[in-house]
Amino acid sequence: MKSVDEVLEALASxxxxxxxxxxxxxxxxxxxxxxxxxxGEAGVGKTEVAKVLASILDTPLIRLQCYEGLDVxxxxxxxxxxxQMLAIRLIEAKGEGAHADVGDIMSREYLVARPLxxxxxxxxxxxxxxxxxxxxxxxxxxxxxxxxEMLSDFQVTIPEIGTIAASEPPVVILTSNRTRxxxxxxxRRCIYHWIDYPDFxxxxxxxxxxxxxxxxxxxxxxARAMEKLRSIDLFxxxxxxxxxDWAAALxxxxxxxxxxxxxxxTLGVILKYQEDIERLRAxxxxxLVASAR
Amino acid sequence: MAEPFxxxxxxxxxxxxxQGLRVVPETTAALIDAADVVxxxxxxxxxxxxxxxxxxxxxxxxxxxxxxxxxxxxxGRVASIDPRDVELFPRAPQARVAVPTxxxxxxxxxxxxxxxxxxxxxxxERLGMRDFSELTRSEYAEVQRLIARMVWRPSDALSRxxxxxxxxxxxxxxxxxxxxxxxxxxxxxxxxSAPKSRRRPLLxxxxxxxxxxxxxxxLLYFVHAARGRLGKVEAFxxxxxxxxxxxxxxxxxxxxxxxQVGHAVHDWSSGTLIGDAFADFNxxxxxxxxxxxxxxxxxxxxWDRGDPELLRRxxxxxxxxxxxxxxxxPLAGRSGFExxxxxxxxxxPFVDDFMPAGNLADxxxxxxxxxxxxKRRETVHx
Numbered sequence: 143m144k145s146v147d148e149v150l151e152a153l154a155s156x157x158x159x160x161x162x163x164x165x166x167x168x169x170x171x172x173x174x175x176x177x178x179x180x181x182g183e184a185g186v187g188k189t190e191v192a193k194v195l196a197s198i199l200d201t202p203l204i205r206l207q208c209y210e211g212l213d214v215x216x217x218x219x220x221x222x223x224x225x226q227m228l229a230i231r232l233i234e235a236k237g238e239g240a241h242a243d244v245g246d247i248m249s250r251e252y253l254v255a256r257p258l259x260x261x262x263x264x265x266x267x268x269x270x271x272x273x274x275x276x277x278x279x280x281x282x283x284x285x286x287x288x289x290x291e292m293l294s295d296f297q298v299t300i301p302e303i304g305t306i307a308a309s310e311p312p313v314v315i316l317t318s319n320r321t322r323x324x325x326x327x328x329x330r331r332c333i334y335h336w337i338d339y340p341d342f343x344x345x346x347x348x349x350x351x352x353x354x355x356x357x358x359x360x361x362x363x364x365a366r367a368m369e370k371l372r373s374i375d376l377f378x379x380x381x382x383x384x385x386x387d388w389a390a391a392l393x394x395x396x397x398x399x400x401x402x403x404x405x406x407x408t409l410g411v412i413l414k415y416q417e418d419i420e421r422l423r424a425x426x427x428x429x430l431v432a433s434a435r
Numbered sequence: 436m437a438e439p440f441x442x443x444x445x446x447x448x449x450x451x452x453x454q455g456l457r458v459v460p461e462t463t464a465a466l467i468d469a470a471d472v473v474x475x476x477x478x479x480x481x482x483x484x485x486x487x488x489x490x491x492x493x494x495x496x497x498x499x500x501x502x503x504x505x506x507x508x509x510x511g512r513v514a515s516i517d518p519r520d521v522e523l524f525p526r527a528p529q530a531r532v533a534v535p536t537x538x539x540x541x542x543x544x545x546x547x548x549x550x551x552x553x554x555x556x557x558x559x560e561r562l563g564m565r566d567f568s569e570l571t572r573s574e575y576a577e578v579q580r581l582i583a584r585m586v587w588r589p590s591d592a593l594s595r596x597x598x599x600x601x602x603x604x605x606x607x608x609x610x611x612x613x614x615x616x617x618x619x620x621x622x623x624x625x626x627x628s629a630p631k632s633r634r635r636p637l638l639x640x641x642x643x644x645x646x647x648x649x650x651x652x653x654l655l656y657f658v659h660a661a662r663g664r665l666g667k668v669e670a671f672x673x674x675x676x677x678x679x680x681x682x683x684x685x686x687x688x689x690x691x692x693x694x695q696v697g698h699a700v701h702d703w704s705s706g707t708l709i710g711d712a713f714a715d716f717n718x719x720x721x722x723x724x725x726x727x728x729x730x731x732x733x734x735x736x737x738w739d740r741g742d743p744e745l746l747r748r749x750x751x752x753x754x755x756x757x758x759x760x761x762x763x764x765p766l767a768g769r770s771g772f773e774x775x776x777x778x779x780x781x782x783x784p785f786v787d788d789f790m791p792a793g794n795l796a797d798x799x800x801x802x803x804x805x806x807x808x809x810k811r812r813e814t815v816h817x
Contacts, residue, residue: 166473167484169472170469174472181493210726211595213596221608221612247615282594321722321726330461330462333487333488334488377718
């Protein structure tokens with residue numbers, strides 16, 4: 143892909159309708175070999191970017207889901223203890239005792255590669271995979287610090303084995319739901335992009351592309367209703383993912399246009415907080431449907 | 436890239452930094468690379484490319500937009516700017532200090548700790564029980580200095596990370612196996628690990644409405660000291676609105692920090708809508724700043740003009756997202772005080788510790804309380 147337009151085209155061919163600004167960010171990340179940092183509310187399609195990109199580039203997608211307490215053993219590598227134990231027992235059973243080379247059980251063969259090592263190893267073989275580091279905001283600062291080092295030289299050092307380095311850095315995509323601020327030092331190494339909710343036209347387009355079974359009129363109803371829902375003070379405003387779920391749900395129910403009844407029945411698809419649902423049940427649904435049609 | 440353009444980019448990044456964006460010298464090089472990749476013919480693409488490299492948070496976008504228009508012309512042509520003009524742009528205006536000036540005669544020197552400790556002791560005796568609203572100007576300054584020097588030893592929380600420990604109860608297989616590669620032994624010792632500790636975050640809400648006027652400043656000094664000593668502090672102020680002051684309060688110098696807060700907050704000394712403030716917090720901030728089980732410190736007299744039912748509901752939600760709720764009321768230390776205001780009545784069921792905060796001794800008690808917060812909750816206490 144040689145230009146922003148080509149990037150956007152390739153995304154669209156995979157049914158990902160991106161804003162031009164996102165196209166520029168992806169193009170830059172690929173051309174400059176920098177990680178792409180995607181931030182935005184839940185359900186605006188951050189993770190999807192990585193999946194689509196892996197499909198476009200025809201490379202494996204390696205995904206690391208972050209959580210608090212994520213450590214080297216789960217992010218980079220772990221020894222296969224069960225196999226190591228068995229190997230020791232075998233050495234004992236053979237009676238080789240002190241003559242056996244115990245160092246062998248610390249070789250690559252007994253190592254389980256976790257996502258970061260997998261990505262480095264794949265890159266070392268020239269595959270240039272897409273590495274998705276998902277929901278980085280859930281990890282703690284210790285992991286962030288490790289990542290900072292990792293993203294600058296793309297190599298992993300295992301004391302017992304040595305250093306494995308990527309010849310060409312993998313395509314790295316980091317996402318954050320912004321449940322906390324990620325340190326600036328990390329963001330500065332990346333191309334930063336804030337994914338906003340799509341505007342009305344784009345959301346209609348997304349719905350029609352992803353849920354082709356529904357009518358244009360219903361897609362427009364939903365996009366307008368979502369616009370409205372995002373403007374009122376909800377605990378958790380619905381994202382694009384919810385719009386798509388809603389469209390799929392209404393399509394299953396055979397709905398032609400959004401009505402108070404069909405909206406009330408499917409509120410649980412788009413709102414995930416009891417307080418928000420209560421609030422809409424208490425008279426908000428008619429208003430919502432009226433403004434959406 | 437043409438020479439004047441590169442030159443212009445250097446000034447552009449410097450200007451961005453002066454406007455408060457967190458750009459580094461390498462940003463210039465990155466912008467030059469980006470201009471090579473996307474070209475300069477298509478203005479939106481240049482704009483998106485530069486933006487993706489220069490900002491690190493959505494709030495930066497308006498600042499960046501203004502700077503981009505200034506340097507690269509709103510008309511679509513890449514303008515050239517005389518570098519000498521750049522210096523003329525004002526930096527973010529320094530707030531006028533709305534805080535009474537404090538003469539800083541003593542500094543926390545290394546060798547003088549003994550002497551100043553003694554002065555501290557007698558001063559605490561003299562000033563400890565005096566209400567903040569009754570202090571003279573010089574006593575006020577002295578109390579501020581004492582607050583800045585308070586010793587904070589808050590208890591830790593449990594982390595989800597594990598560290599080697601002989602007293603631990605989880606086998607550390609990685610270390611166990613690694614030990615095997617060392618000299619041969621008869622027994623294979625099982626190495627153990629235990630959960631690590633981490634600093635428990637603090638979440639502070641200070642009421643800056645009219646009824647709190649005589650206490651606000653001193654209590655903000657207290658918040659500033661907490662931030663300086665503990666690091667992991669998120670701070671908010673509220674009256675009719677809620678404002679986050681975490682960034683403003685970060686400055687080392689308390690006077691500058693407070694004047695920055697003064698600038699960021701627009702509704703000082705107006706009425707109080709505590710329920711609305713917490714409703715706003717629950718929606719906009721809660722998910723971003725309540726990680727890691729924070730202790731919440733709310734500093735307010737509980738005078739509320741809003742709907743008590745709204746306050747009760749929002750505060751109940753709030754109390755479920757933090758580890759412990761400590762409410763500091765500057766009036767609570769007065770004899771005969773009863774938390775009778777409607778606002779106080781609404782929130783009391785969700786408050787774990789209700790404490791006075793009218794004088795230095797009160798604040799010391801708060802710091803001691805933070806030392807006693809357990810690592811994990813032993814029993815459900817509510």
